[in-house]
Amino acid sequence: MNKEKVSRFYDVVWTEYIPEYAETENHWRMFYSPEEVSGKTVLDAGCGTGIFSIIFGNNGAGYVTGIDISEGSLGTGRTMKEKFNLENIEFRQEDMLHLPFADGSFDIVWAWGTVHHTTDPLGAITELDRVLKKGGSLFLAIYKRTRATWIHEVIRKICVRTPRWSWTFLSKIMAFFLSPVVFFFKRREKSRKGEKLEELILDWYFVPIRHYYYPEEIEQFLTATGYTIEKHLAHSGRFNSSSNFIFKSRK
Numbered sequence: 207m208n209k210e211k212v213s214r215f216y217d218v219v220w221t222e223y224i225p226e227y228a229e230t231e232n233h234w235r236m237f238y239s240p241e242e243v244s245g246k247t248v249l250d251a252g253c254g255t256g257i258f259s260i261i262f263g264n265n266g267a268g269y270v271t272g273i274d275i276s277e278g279s280l281g282t283g284r285t286m287k288e289k290f291n292l293e294n295i296e297f298r299q300e301d302m303l304h305l306p307f308a309d310g311s312f313d314i315v316w317a318w319g320t321v322h323h324t325t326d327p328l329g330a331i332t333e334l335d336r337v338l339k340k341g342g343s344l345f346l347a348i349y350k351r352t353r354a355t356w357i358h359e360v361i362r363k364i365c366v367r368t369p370r371w372s373w374t375f376l377s378k379i380m381a382f383f384l385s386p387v388v389f390f391f392k393r394r395e396k397s398r399k400g401e402k403l404e405e406l407i408l409d410w411y412f413v414p415i416r417h418y419y420y421p422e423e424i425e426q427f428l429t430a431t432g433y434t435i436e437k438h439l440a441h442s443g444r445f446n447s448s449s450n451f452i453f454k455s456r457k
């Protein structure tokens with residue numbers, strides 16, 4: 207039931223959401239290069255509208271499989287694939303907790319901002335690990351738990367109880383009041399530009415499932431599973447308390 211709520215949420219909320227290509231590719235280049243992905247098989251787990259599948263495909267990956275539970279988002283991804291005229295990508299509706307792929311199917315598994323929206327984030331990482339080859343590369347961006355997390359959760363628990371028809375309106379009002387705060391108190395530039403504040407607010411506060419972790423918890427989980435951490439980014443957003451932390455690790 208919760209999974210259906212998440213897929214309906216992203217069907218409605220994010221189908222039109224396409225981050226700006228060049229800025230998003232710059233973010234991707236912090237972790238991968240065309241040389242590293244050349245000819246590789248890639249799983250984009252929870253690909254959403256598919257921007258990172260397109261970036262992998264456009265940078266020489268052999269084959270990219272973008273999976274998501276939101277058919278609406280996948281539709282946008284398929285349109286983008288046509289626009290970029292890429293043959294080496296497919297978008298499929300699948301649940302990352304139960305992937306229909308054999309063990310060790312992929313060279314690279316990329317999951318930006320996705321496992322924390324499943325009912326079982328550590329179970330999702332275990333499933334991603336299963337389909338990754340030995341020696342493969344696992345990329346995870348996960349919501350960070352901070353001292354302010356409880357405030358975000360109080361707001362989210364109120365927002366998810368409001369009627370769906372009011373969400374766009376409410377997120378615009380919240381963006382209006384939050385924009386001066388963002389302007390004056392932001393600590394750094396966003397890592398992924400092209401997102402409007404109201405879209406981020408929808409994603410932060412109206413999403414049905416949202417888990418948070420301390421980076422150390424995920425680091426321990428990865429090292430206990432046999433991974434070596436290659437890159438770590440402590441924050442990806444303007445505020446520490448609304449950021450994803452990132453680990454790129456080797457199996």
Ligand SMILES: C[S@@+](CC[C@H](N)C(=O)[O-])C[C@H]1O[C@@H](n2cnc3c(N)ncnc32)[C@H](O)[C@@H]1O
Nearest residue numbers: 216252253254274275276301302318319320323
């Ligand atoms: C915040 S969006 C991120 C989309 C994309 N990775 C990006 O960076 O633009 C989270 C995505 O995870 C997907 N998702 C959530 N639970 C999932 C599951 N169990 N299996 C596959 N995708 C899932 C959602 O449908 C949504 O598209």
